[in-house]
Amino acid sequence: MTVLAETSHPLSLEPVQLLDEHGDPADGQVLPPAAQRLQMYRRLVVGRRFDRQAAALTRQGRLAVYPSSNGQEACQVGAVLAVRDTDWLFPTYRESVALVTRGIDPVEVLTLLRGDWHCGYDPYHHRTAPQCTPLATQALHAVGLAHAARLAGDDVVALAFVGDGATSEGDCHEALNFAAVYRAPVVFFVQNNQYAISVPLAKQTAASSLAHKAIGYGMPGRRVDGNDVLAVYRVVRDAVEHARAGQGPTLVEAVTYRMDAHTNADDASRYRTSAEVDAWRKRDPITRLERHLRAVGVLDDAGVAEIAAEAEDFAARLRERMNTDPVLDPMEMFRHVYAEPTPQLREQAALLAAELAAEAEAPVGGVEARA
Numbered sequence: 001m002t003v004l005a006e007t008s009h010p011l012s013l014e015p016v017q018l019l020d021e022h023g024d025p026a027d028g029q030v031l032p033p034a035a036q037r038l039q040m041y042r043r044l045v046v047g048r049r050f051d052r053q054a055a056a057l058t059r060q061g062r063l064a065v066y067p068s069s070n071g072q073e074a075c076q077v078g079a080v081l082a083v084r085d086t087d088w089l090f091p092t093y094r095e096s097v098a099l100v101t102r103g104i105d106p107v108e109v110l111t112l113l114r115g116d117w118h119c120g121y122d123p124y125h126h127r128t129a130p131q132c133t134p135l136a137t138q139a140l141h142a143v144g145l146a147h148a149a150r151l152a153g154d155d156v157v158a159l160a161f162v163g164d165g166a167t168s169e170g171d172c173h174e175a176l177n178f179a180a181v182y183r184a185p186v187v188f189f190v191q192n193n194q195y196a197i198s199v200p201l202a203k204q205t206a207a208s209s210l211a212h213k214a215i216g217y218g219m220p221g222r223r224v225d226g227n228d229v230l231a232v233y234r235v236v237r238d239a240v241e242h243a244r245a246g247q248g249p250t251l252v253e254a255v256t257y258r259m260d261a262h263t264n265a266d267d268a269s270r271y272r273t274s275a276e277v278d279a280w281r282k283r284d285p286i287t288r289l290e291r292h293l294r295a296v297g298v299l300d301d302a303g304v305a306e307i308a309a310e311a312e313d314f315a316a317r318l319r320e321r322m323n324t325d326p327v328l329d330p331m332e333m334f335r336h337v338y339a340e341p342t343p344q345l346r347e348q349a350a351l352l353a354a355e356l357a358a359e360a361e362a363p364v365g366g367v368e369a370r371a
């Protein structure tokens with residue numbers, strides 16, 4: 001079935017692919033230059049090693065929680081490389097690999113998950129909003145920033161990351177509708193990883209696909225193989241150019257799979273089968289690109305080993321830097337909310353200050369020991 005959206009792109013249910021599952025180029029597709037393809041491979045390998053390290057840090061008690069990007073690296077690497085450094089990213093909690101690909105210090109990326117109250121990095125410096133946990137709120141932020149930039153005449157495109165579950169939120173609807181009506185320069189990048197915690201896509205929507213929702217909003221919709229980094233890069237780059245040219249937003253659905261549980265606090269075996277996970281393992285985005293690069297002579301054993309060593313070094317430095325207890329001041333969270341704190345905030349701050357003071361004076365065993 002092919003439906004025409006308001007653009008020259010036919011909205012097909014068949015996701016755009018540049019490399020098939022065996023790493024062979026799809027018919028008639030022009031691939032990015034070899035150096036760029038190799039660079040994408042490098043980012044994928046470093047991104048996954050970072051992700052594995054972050055997951056291990058939760059087991060070592062260094063992180064409170066970690067929502068893994070395992071399996072979704074091609075989505076995050078491809079999308080981030082498709083925008084300019086001057087464009088803005090609006091990530092969710094899932095996008096740690098995207099932020100590392102953006103060049104943000106991995107320790108800063110993990111600051112919130114380590115238990116601090118702030119996002120760790122400077123959003124203005126990196127043009128990357130704080131990772132949002134409330135679903136779809138970041139979609140509205142992206143539209144607001146993009147619309148304001150357009151009014152101010154700034155050359156900025158906003159890339160809003162959204163999960164498949166979050167597409168059911170009212171905020172997502174409002175963001176898509178406003179962006180389409182005002183032709184805001186936004187790309188909505190939905191990673192359809194098939195689940196919203198335990199809720200499968202079939203219970204999330206009755207639409208033919210998430211991309212098809214674009215038709216109702218009057219914007220182009222594209223479906224892309226989210227485990228094909230070359231295809232993600234191509235589709236997002238086209239959408240970014242479309243937005244930059246004043247043509248308005250695009251809804252991109254990247255079809256992928258979350259290989260790990262929702263977070264380390266979830267048991268995915270309660271709602272999906274190992275056969276399903278194994279089937280997706282065969283579509284691994286790194287294996288696919290590696291096969292292709294080897295086949296065309298851009299990568300060999302030595303190249304693979306060199307990139308693996310670089311990723312290992314990245315993880316080792318992260319491990320070392322995370323292997324300390326951060327010094328946190330819980331009172332800090334009250335300081336930057338309002339220029340003039342509200343009476344309620346003052347009251348809460350006073351309560352916490354009293355608790356902390358009592359804890360500091362209490363004998364070993366903490367405040368409970370006094371009760």
Ligand SMILES: Cc1ncc(C[n+]2csc(CCOP(=O)(O)OP(=O)(O)O)c2C)c(N)n1
Pocket residue numbers: 094133134135162163164165166167193195196197258262
């Ligand atoms: C407004 C809101 N409602 C509910 C939640 C609880 N919650 C956290 S993650 C999640 C699932 C989101 O799934 P999806 O959007 O598909 O993203 P994914 O986690 O798969 O990346 C839910 C329901 C929340 N964080 N915010």
